[in-house]
Amino acid sequence: MWIRSTKTMRVVLAVMLAEPLFFAGTGECAAQELELVSRGAPDSVVGGVALVDGEVTAFYTARGGPDGEARPAAAQGYREGQNPGERVVTSPDGSRTGRVSYGEGEAGRVLTRFVAEGPEGGAVELSVEGPARFLLSDDGSTIAAVAQDIHAPGDGRVVLFDGGGERLGELEQPRLRQAALAADGSRLVVNTGSDGVLVLDRRGEVLHRLPRASDVKVSPDGAWVALLGGNATTLYQAGEEAARISTEVTARDAAFDAAGEHVAVADRGSLRLVETATGRVLFERPAPRGWEYRSVDVGPAGVLAGLLKLERRRSRKGSGRALAEVVLLDRNGDVSWRTELTPDAWNRSTPEVHFFEGGAQAAVVTRNAVYRFTPPGQR
Numbered sequence: 001m002w003i004r005s006t007k008t009m010r011v012v013l014a015v016m017l018a019e020p021l022f023f024a025g026t027g028e029c030a031a032q033e034l035e036l037v038s039r040g041a042p043d044s045v046v047g048g049v050a051l052v053d054g055e056v057t058a059f060y061t062a063r064g065g066p067d068g069e070a071r072p073a074a075a076q077g078y079r080e081g082q083n084p085g086e087r088v089v090t091s092p093d094g095s096r097t098g099r100v101s102y103g104e105g106e107a108g109r110v111l112t113r114f115v116a117e118g119p120e121g122g123a124v125e126l127s128v129e130g131p132a133r134f135l136l137s138d139d140g141s142t143i144a145a146v147a148q149d150i151h152a153p154g155d156g157r158v159v160l161f162d163g164g165g166e167r168l169g170e171l172e173q174p175r176l177r178q179a180a181l182a183a184d185g186s187r188l189v190v191n192t193g194s195d196g197v198l199v200l201d202r203r204g205e206v207l208h209r210l211p212r213a214s215d216v217k218v219s220p221d222g223a224w225v226a227l228l229g230g231n232a233t234t235l236y237q238a239g240e241e242a243a244r245i246s247t248e249v250t251a252r253d254a255a256f257d258a259a260g261e262h263v264a265v266a267d268r269g270s271l272r273l274v275e276t277a278t279g280r281v282l283f284e285r286p287a288p289r290g291w292e293y294r295s296v297d298v299g300p301a302g303v304l305a306g307l308l309k310l311e312r313r314r315s316r317k318g319s320g321r322a323l324a325e326v327v328l329l330d331r332n333g334d335v336s337w338r339t340e341l342t343p344d345a346w347n348r349s350t351p352e353v354h355f356f357e358g359g360a361q362a363a364v365v366t367r368n369a370v371y372r373f374t375p376p377g378q379r
Contacts, residue, residue, distance in 0.1 A: 142185025169204025243279025
């Protein structure tokens, strides 16, 4: 195409740059429709997504602050009949759920209660002192409680239970920022902040001490740990550094495939798929101009990624609308599926993406709504 007018050329370039660039080199890939699972009330946020009787199901909690973090005392259940104050915890693959509620323990301290279905059926009921987060393995064999009172930052601990509720071990740790439980329950990775990252077994024994990180991820079998921080994401196996993946800034998200053979790493401006055993980058996909990667997951169909573009109004700082896009990339980095949405509420991870049922279903999460779709080849 020959363009004589400079003004016309500018218009054409503006239109091209205004559109997502995921079509380039991939052939035509029309935007697909998403099925709305549910939408929460204006004052609620998505608190969890799980599979209930094979269906993608959303659970909501009341919004507690500007970052969308739910306050335990104000939590509300999505379904009728759930008591105010409950939150829902889901296993990594969404197949198991547990309910967390808060009460008063000894000396007026917060008591966190957890109820879930045991591996052999029946209810498992646990409680720990202090505000706690609970993690649940896919098979229900391991339950981890990470207790940290924000008003007593030096009083943190990790408690591990088996699927029947028997206490396996406990580790006292003054500072606890976050934790990640392997899908099979074999490893718990605890990010302590300034004290580095600890890799624990099911009995709470420290197996490895790793450097500090902003975020941590663990492979489903617990063999690999990814530390996100600075300008790199570092992979560790058996406590030893195995690969280092350079990023422009601290990665926003990372996810392993089911076998732990690949890990997808997304920083703000680029997405990479990496072979864990060799550290080889299989593909790198830059984000279109003005867009940011927010979340990623890996399944049999490829790499699922969520992107967001904020369009701020000049008249009012911080106002404006958001545009979101979800793309499915094959192992060569080419787009095989995409969709667009305009979320009316967003946060740091919007749009958040998840594969369920071994990749047979997928979910897209905004701050107060959940959508689903069936990946190509899974119909």
